[in-house]
Amino acid sequence: xxxxxxxxxxxxxxxxxxxxxxxxxxxxxxxxxxxxxxxxxxxxxxxxxxxxxxxxxxxxxxxxxxxxxxxxxxxxxxxxxxxxxxxxxxxxxxxxxxxxxxxxxxxxxxxxxxxxxxxxxxxxxxxxxxxxxxxxxxxxxxxxxxxxxxxxxxxxxxxxxxxxxxxxxxxxxxxxxxxxxxxxxxxxxxxxxxxxxxxxxxxxxxxxxxxxxxxxxxxxxxxxxxxxxxxxxxxxxxxxxxxxxxxxxxxxxxxxxxxxxxxxxxxxxxxxxxxxxxxxxxxxxxxxxxxxxxxxxxxxxxxxxxxxxxxxxxxxxx
Amino acid sequence: xxxxxxxxxxxxxxxxxxxxxxxxxxxxxxxxxxxxxxxxxxxxxxxxxxxxxxxxxxxxxxxxxxxxxxxxxxxxxxxxxxxxxxxxxxxxxxxxxxxxxxxxxxxxxxxxxxxxxxxxxxxxxxxxxxxxxxxxxxxxxxxxxxxxxxxxxxxxxxxxxxxxxxxxxxxxxxxxxxxxxxxxxxxxxxxxxxxxxxxxxxxxxxxxxxxxxxxxxxxxxxxxxxxxxxxxxxxxxxxxxxxxxxxxxxxxxxxxxxxxxxxxxxxxxx
Numbered sequence: 251x252x253x254x255x256x257x258x259x260x261x262x263x264x265x266x267x268x269x270x271x272x273x274x275x276x277x278x279x280x281x282x283x284x285x286x287x288x289x290x291x292x293x294x295x296x297x298x299x300x301x302x303x304x305x306x307x308x309x310x311x312x313x314x315x316x317x318x319x320x321x322x323x324x325x326x327x328x329x330x331x332x333x334x335x336x337x338x339x340x341x342x343x344x345x346x347x348x349x350x351x352x353x354x355x356x357x358x359x360x361x362x363x364x365x366x367x368x369x370x371x372x373x374x375x376x377x378x379x380x381x382x383x384x385x386x387x388x389x390x391x392x393x394x395x396x397x398x399x400x401x402x403x404x405x406x407x408x409x410x411x412x413x414x415x416x417x418x419x420x421x422x423x424x425x426x427x428x429x430x431x432x433x434x435x436x437x438x439x440x441x442x443x444x445x446x447x448x449x450x451x452x453x454x455x456x457x458x459x460x461x462x463x464x465x466x467x468x469x470x471x472x473x474x475x476x477x478x479x480x481x482x483x484x485x486x487x488x489x490x491x492x493x494x495x496x497x498x499x500x501x502x503x504x505x506x507x508x509x510x511x512x513x514x515x516x517x518x519x520x521x522x523x524x525x526x527x528x529x530x531x532x533x534x535x536x537x538x539x540x541x542x543x544x545x546x547x548x549x550x551x552x553x554x555x556x557x558x559x560x561x562x563x564x565x566x567x568x
Numbered sequence: 569x570x571x572x573x574x575x576x577x578x579x580x581x582x583x584x585x586x587x588x589x590x591x592x593x594x595x596x597x598x599x600x601x602x603x604x605x606x607x608x609x610x611x612x613x614x615x616x617x618x619x620x621x622x623x624x625x626x627x628x629x630x631x632x633x634x635x636x637x638x639x640x641x642x643x644x645x646x647x648x649x650x651x652x653x654x655x656x657x658x659x660x661x662x663x664x665x666x667x668x669x670x671x672x673x674x675x676x677x678x679x680x681x682x683x684x685x686x687x688x689x690x691x692x693x694x695x696x697x698x699x700x701x702x703x704x705x706x707x708x709x710x711x712x713x714x715x716x717x718x719x720x721x722x723x724x725x726x727x728x729x730x731x732x733x734x735x736x737x738x739x740x741x742x743x744x745x746x747x748x749x750x751x752x753x754x755x756x757x758x759x760x761x762x763x764x765x766x767x768x769x770x771x772x773x774x775x776x777x778x779x780x781x782x783x784x785x786x787x788x789x790x791x792x793x794x795x796x797x798x799x800x801x802x803x804x805x806x807x808x809x810x811x812x813x814x815x816x817x818x819x820x821x822x823x824x825x826x827x828x829x830x831x832x833x834x835x836x837x838x
Contacts, residue, residue, distance in 0.1 A: 339688025
């Protein structure tokens, strides 16, 4: 049985002047699922988040959080959401602790509970030693981590995270990802992550939705998308010199013309598992050295690029 | 409306404002210069300066009612100082609440754009009404309170410098009390409404304050008008001016409240 969606966008259109930011987008996120919204800048990810948080009203279609309309019941909706925008939401002129105590006050947390939870979160994000310093002296990464602490302070059941690691160095990004993975693993937590980072989406998300020009152009689990968009790829490492001969041999045996990749590898697609030994035998019979044969599932990045009519750099420059 | 949320925003805005030199310096220096140093200089001047140096107040004397003229000292130097402090300069006490409400509104509204903290604020459970109420109170209440303190300082300095020489307190007069308690708060509210409306559309505090700076012009006009002898702020004139400011403030604050809402602010987040 499919869980009832906690977040729903049904045929939502939102325009800014002549620009259509979302174009009849339908997106349902069931409780407990981690969904990645992928797309270029301007694809509509941030607009979708702002519509769910009630910061924008749709021009057409319906937006619901649980059963609530974020425009009509905005306060109730935002009370249960934790939204991390792309830019840090903390005030530079306040200390880290003052930023958190303000959030606790407007979200109606008991001061004791808020203090205890803030202490734990600050410690787990390595900010406790500088909590009483003004945020103006923090690095960008520290600001983003404090923003995440502020969002998590209220222990929201639904998290909307807009590029949570965009401004972070690799170490800080890993720390944030680890926290998000822990949160995502909890069955009661529903998370929407907008990201450019496809590896991040692949790690965190149960399901990804690829947006382009405000529309969903693909949707499914990373494995489903991989299977649908780049099926059954097999890569033979034969060396650069033998690659053209390998293509000549394989082109008679596989349904799609093989491609030469960088590093003397040849890629074939649409090959069943049982056919692999036969292909290797043909190559060996033609005196082509097969150093390695790897069944590769395309990464989300490759799927994403394929959806946008692009190929990975390694395939662009054989 | 949850007042605990409103109080939280007001507290936060004031803490944020106190962290800005652009807000704190005018809040200290303007009242200090206009309402302490200037009246002290004028009040002490008769002891050290010739009557002619205090300027010509004859035009203003022509406007004063006979019963007021009877109470004025005959010594030309003292006369000049008394008229200057009780009539000519007293509208300056309006400048503090008006200027501060404008500075705080610009910092609290346009400043949120500038510091990129507006989205974080809009993402809280604050209703639009709570947000607007908090933003407007965070500017108006401290501006009026500091304005009242400034007026009290002005009266105290005037009384200490001139009152002792005359053997009687000069301030507050009815006009002065009306300026401090009626015109100050209403003028500050009108300035707040105007600057808030401008601030919602501005990207920086400076831009908002430059555009909203015209709100001090009516006060400058009052001071110049009294100095030129073409205007006297009688009690009824002050009641009327305050009433006009109150009506204007009501209109501007209703418009500002509508502007300080997610339907207006959300699309401007960028």
